[in-house]
Amino acid sequence: MQNKQELLEKLTGIQSSRKSYYSELIYLVEEMKKKNKQLAVINQxxxxxxxxxxxxxxxxxxxQLSQILLFEHFALTIVxxxxxxSYxxxxxxxxxxxxxxxxxVLGEAPLLIEQYHLDLQEVLPEHHATSVPLRSQLNETFGFLTLFRREARQSDRDETDLFQLIASHVGVAVENSLLFQDVNEKIKIEAQLIQSAKMAAIGEMAAGIAHELNSPLTAILGNAQLLMREMTDTPAAPLMKDIYQCGVRCKKIIQNLLTFSRQEEYLFATISIDEVVEDVLGLIGYQLSxxxxxxxxxxxxxxxxFHGSRHQIEQIVINLxxxxxxxxxxxxxxQITIRSFQLEEEGRLYIGLSVHDNGSGIAPELLQQIFQPFYSTKEQTKGTGLGLSVSLGIAQAHGGKLFAESEEGCYSLFTLLLPQLAEEESEHGEETDIDRG
Ligand SMILES: Nc1ncnc2c1ncn2[C@@H]1O[C@H](COP(=O)(O)OP(=O)(O)OP(=O)(O)O)[C@@H](O)[C@H]1O
Ligand SMILES: [Mg+2]
Known part of the structure; x- marks a missing residue:
């Protein structure tokens, strides 16, 4: 009998009388089930x-955690x-x-936990936060896991140990995700580099061809003009006119290509945006009226x-x-409204020029597409589709921006932003207000 008792104790680890033997066994089985569940969750x-x-x-x-721990909300935080x-x-x-x-934030992740708990009290009042740090393979803390509970229940030691064990496993998985993102980012940058190298090569080639075509085209246009004068009232006159107009269109495409690949020389100077608008309206005001x-x-x-190339900025305004x-x-x-204004964005001062029209407008899905080279909805004889892409290139080369807002069927608003000259660089240091006229 004595041996049987000893044998049972050795097999089950339960040292007790037969009376409490079954209740202890049930407790042990429950504990085993709990541990099994915890292992399954850690594995997940x-x-x-x-x-x-x-x-x-x-x-x-x-x-996963809600299967083995009691809490109301959870946060994964990465620094x-x-x-x-914080998610x-x-x-x-x-x-x-x-x-x-x-x-x-300033500082390292471990020091941020306390501040984070204070910040989160505003978002989750009456909740108590418990956090454990996430550590990398190099033992650097890069984030933490937080459980939010309604009652200020003191976690027991087992629970704290379990949460820490979980954090060490989650840490490895999260670190892998971070590494994956880094690698992905690098692949994207590489693809962008390849793309811009390709664009540069195309630009160079386009510029070469454009230069080559420019001189013969000038001769074609000049001669066509001479012939047109001599041929008035002859049946061939409309044909000659057609040749001339097609030549003008080719010239426009070539000039756009040259600007696109920025092979043309431009002088940068201090220019007033009013003068630009004045010059442009002098050039095309009649056409508009x-x-x-x-x-x-x-x-x-x-x-x-602003500081820039008058010729190029004029080109943008003409396009718009x-x-x-x-x-x-x-x-x-x-109606077209041209407006100039000052704007502060991300701590930088810009001068803005906007062109508003109450015309056909642009569908929302096309708002980005219109800046693509050769995108045009106009008849072949009317549009080359280079106007806006050239304008965007010029704006960016000046450290500025060009963007569009629109409501289809109502209006389009194109805004050009150029870095404003610092006060000491400009002749005027006075306050700026709007003169409506
Ligand atoms: N103010 C506007 N209102 C409505 N649509 C516009 C406006 N400005 C541009 N678009 C649309 O964007 C397209 C692209 O414009 P972009 O100036 O680049 O080329 P284009 O005018 O067609 O040709 P190009 O300027 O080279 O002669 C236009 O064809 C038109 O569909
Ligand atoms: Mg255009």
Missing amino acids: LTQIQINATWPQTSIYIAT KGGILS LAKWTGDSWQCHTLTKS VSGLTVKREMAHPPLL LLNARDALADKEDP
């Missing part, structure tokens, strides 16, 4: 999908490049929803100055005005 947590988004990853971890991004998975009663919180358009000017006073004219064909009360 090592299989975080490498290409999942961070909100998806946070919800995945929360779902990278001075930015803390807060909230249980809404029937599903998890993820909110992203970002903040620029015969189309029945009203051109309104709302220029800032005193005139805003001619596009507006085309969009206004067959419109009732066609």
